[in-house]
Amino acid sequence: MNLTGIAEWDISVHPDGAGLPVGSGTPAEGAKIYVAKCALCHGQDGKGSAESPTPLIGGGPITDISASMKTISNFWPYATTVFDYIRRAMPWQQPMTLTNDEVYALTAYILAANKLIGENDTLSAETLPKVRMPNRDGFIIRFPDLIQ
């Protein structure tokens, strides 16, 4: 069996940065990509749209169980998940078409807009795992016995 190609298929990124590819991006670079490839669904302001109510920027107290209440800034425990999800699933109509630099840039744009990194910060495999998310400690393992 020819095993070449497994590395390209392996798109899993872990909170410690394992799996992050070479590359980098800044919020300013990401802003341009966002307008071109993301704003249609997520809105120019990142607050979501009628077409897709999923907000990327902002998020107040969670008051009900709607998935859209859980935002990157108020809920997501790890910044690496932003990179992982954009790379594997976005844009909605054309997943897996962004370059790694573009994914870093979009991640930087979203995290900066949520004031989780600075406007001039650059994200890479070294810096992204160091981003501390506000709700990092907001979780309880439901069945710890199962994950020994």
Place this chain on the structure above:
Amino acid sequence: MSQHRRRPRNNQISVEAVAGNGLLDRRALLGRGLAFAGAMTTGATASLAAAAEPLAKPPWSLEPGAAIVPYEVRSRFEKSVARTLSNPNFRPGAQGARTPHHLLNGTITPSGLHFVVSWGGAPDIDPDEHRLVIHGLVKRPLIFTLDALGRYPMVSRMTFLECGGNSAPLFSPEPIQDSVQALHGLASCAEWTGVKLSTLLEETGIDSTAKWFIAEGADAPHLSRSVPLKTTLDDAMIALYQNGERLMPANGYPMRLLLPGFEGNMNVKYLRRIKLVDEPSMSFWESKIYTQLLPNGKAYQFYFLQEVKSFITRPSPGLTLKEPGLYEISGIAFSGTGRISRVMISADGGQSWGGSSAAGTGLEQGFYPVPYALALGQFSCNVTKPGVGRGRQRAADSRTVRGGARRVEENSTRCGRPESALQLHHKLGGRREGGGQACLCVAWTPPPFCLCSSWARAGRLPKGRISESL
């Protein structure tokens, strides 16, 4: 229970009610000639409506029928038995298709009616081009074709799948009046056949540092979940067949991960990659979507097990009861933590319960049918305060968490306003520890009546537990 003894006025046979409001043990009726509604007379004066008309010679008996086709689809008269869709126009985001439990019977969900939650549509996968990669913390990575997988020993297993968000309407701020399909339709049961993951991992070898595996789909979102390796290795299957034929496209064709008892989303469809790792990847689906908010602001993560649940499928909202008489109560009980051992039903808002032992008859992680008969009307439904009846839902669970202690937990909650057929509602985070959320109150007038969900348990409970909990 003596207060529940009823002697039917218009029938020669006396059957002792097992609980209030005329709840009878269905098995006590079988073979005794007692009439169920619509099947025979319902009393001395009532007669079967259809029997009042002369028997006809229907047209289908007077000419040859349709030619037999290679792949048969159901009768055109059955088209209304269908899934209901959320996001039917397929805007970006998830789609859902709910099983019409109230229109089905038995314990197997037909493949075309199996529930679906889709995060990126059903891909059009060429099975000859599809590949499954197993890599990561293994001794030798391997790539499998569908044909190659088909040459390994296979196993079959009847198991339910349930979306982690099933029964979510019970969390609505206000009670929702809706069908069992709307409330509990994101659960289904099928016979799955495929190759056990452990069989394939014998081929690849397992590095001693591997604690999890990441399962990933070949669909557009490349859905990805982290699965604990040790606790799933005995049961995990690469499912290739659903109810005897290849998987339905929206259920993972040509292969999906099957983790009996674990939340539906972890049973990754279109499985293309399994990576053994030492830590979870904290994907979008496990760190955001399939987390369970709690009243204290925290959230459960890695919920994993679909705990015991039961619901009544008939009678239920959306179905019509034409006349007083005997009706069979049908329902479903299931648990991701083991075998259903007992099911109980109350027809008087939880004041009294009829119980049945299901010990040994159900399958682990299978649907267990709820067999009960309800005498509606004929045995004078005893609702003392019309329109103010109570409903009560009970679900309890006794399970052995692998490597852990046996747990017994219970949930009991009131529901009200049966006049509008409301189901119990839960406020945010109301899902208590171990409480299977299942309540379905049904009301008809006349007489005003509140029928509540069955109570089910899995595994063994200490003796006397039920009476104590009442």
